[in-house]
Amino acid sequence: MQIEINGEETAVDDGLNVASLLEVQDVKMPEMVSVELNDEILERKDFETTILKEGDRVELLYFMGGGALPGYGKCGTGDWK
Numbered sequence: 001m002q003i004e005i006n007g008e009e010t011a012v013d014d015g016l017n018v019a020s021l022l023e024v025q026d027v028k029m030p031e032m033v034s035v036e037l038n039d040e041i042l043e044r045k046d047f048e049t050t051i052l053k054e055g056d057r058v059e060l061l062y063f064m065g066g067g068a069l070p071g072y073g074k075c076g077t078g079d080w081k
Helices: 018-024
Strands: 002-005 008-011 033-037 057-062
Touching: 018 033, 018 057
Parallel strands: 002 057
Antiparallel strands: 002 008, 033 057
8 A cells, every 4th residue: 555654655564553564664773653544643552553554654753862062062151142
């Protein structure tokens, strides 16, 4: 069946659940990924029981750490240049 993953049409097996999709897509550190299905954020507890359907739109949202940008100082120090 065809679904959209991060804006790209992708063929996947019928009956695939979200947890299996993360494996098939070779997602590294799946515990750090949120999944949006048809504009709704899924709870992690639902990954195993949510079966994908033809035409579903999936966004894999990766969390990234951050810090101060060079030249912008550190938060809370008052050093904002």
